[in-house]
Amino acid sequence: MTAVTTALTLDDVHRAISAHGDNPSAFLALNSGNSYFSVPGLDGVIVYRTSGPFLVQFGGPFTPADRAPELLRSFVEFAAEQGRGVVSVQVQQNEVGLYAEEGFTVNQVGASYAVDLARFTLRGTRFMQLRNKIARAARAGLTVVEGTLREWADGVAAVDRAWLGSKGEHAHELEFLVGQMGGPAQDHRRLFVGLIEGEVVGYISYSPAYGSRPGWLHDLSRRMPGDVPGIMESINQAAISTFTAEGAEWLHFGFTPFTSLVPETESPNASAAFGWFVQWLWEYGDAVYPAQSQLAYKQKWAPHAVLPEYIAFHGRAQAGGLVHVFKAAKAV
Known part of the structure; x- marks a missing residue:
């Protein structure tokens, strides 16, 4: 052995x-x-x-x-x-x-937790708060684009610095049970970034998911500290629309x-x-580990x-x- x-x-x-x-x-x-x-x-x-x-x-x-x-x-x-x-x-x-x-x-x-993209919809009263957050982000000027880490490296790095700084002086990045940005497997991942006035204010990285529920894994996600609501929700909704149009079956929240x-x-x-x-x-x-707040975000997507x-x-x-x-x- x-x-x-x-x-x-x-x-x-x-x-x-x-x-x-x-x-x-x-x-x-x-x-x-x-x-x-x-x-x-x-x-x-x-x-x-x-x-x-x-x-x-x-x-x-x-x-x-x-x-x-x-x-x-x-x-x-x-x-x-x-x-x-x-x-x-x-x-x-x-x-x-x-x-x-x-x-x-x-x-x-x-x-x-996982969403069946064939059944997913934001219609109905249960998603009213989520739709309102996405609408408020749009009114604040947020747009969402898909790109590569090479294209958005500086903006992603700025978000990482601000995000980590908001966690306190002794905070450090998690590894192992969460994804990473960069490295030799980066080309397999998908990156969606949120922009306000051309500046990156948040991003979500998605990794391939295999097995009986194939699709994508909502992985590393970060945003600039601030008062604009709905940034992460808007990025994820844009990714869901893209994945659904491509015929992906599941979105996993990890x-x-x-x-x-x-x-x-x-x-x-x-x-x-x-x-x-x-x-x-x-x-x-x-x-x-902030399990309760992490679960609350995932449950928003039913x-x-x-x-x-x-x-x-x-x-x-x-x-x-x-x-x-x-x-x-x-x-x-």
Whole structure:
């Protein structure tokens, strides 16, 4: 068994996630800074980062379903050879049984949200506030265009600086569980920018989504601090119109931790104590991650699918494993 960090190309990883991934966030596997594990002769890859005593795995094994147990088992052995444990995040519902059979404790840790573009509409009273925000942004002079990062690099960088500055002097950018701008996979992404008087005031980056609900992932989104409402909503609506005209099927809003936690979607072998802890983080963990405000934005679009996502600990569940997930993402 070998961790193939240098032999695997980004194209190899891209092929694996597009062929075998049913995780709407799978494209994040291509982020700079990730490591990749594979077994010679076995089609597939595991994506991970090292954090303290853990290898933090992103998503499930990107491999044919009948080879997933072998690849996951080999990865656990690879971690053990280093004296490390494995914690896996954004495990999908159809992978819960796989992880349980391989000795993992599995708990729901949040959910992702998706809109069926064939059914999406802004008509009706439930979207009145959203339509009003979009109209106010238009009255403020906002226009939305699609372009490339090369075209809008200076404006995007200015938004990033202002956005990060508004978060406080100790704020830093998240990684791993969110997308990135730039890097070798940038040409696969779509960029929509909002302009007022020719200046970039906000942007949203969209990544391809594969699997049973193909389409696009609403990924990195930022705006200039200010009083103009509806900037992000206007950008996203313009992107939805474009994607729908192109025949895209789904728009995914990505993973939000600590949300949509209900008994019906909990894992059969979940840790009750860890489940209580995740519920506590939903109510009081805003300093760790602003889950409630993130969910509020996603619910504005009335998602048609709520997809539970899970965290899996090899062995027993432990809060330290979750801490290292967030350390790998630079959230703490």
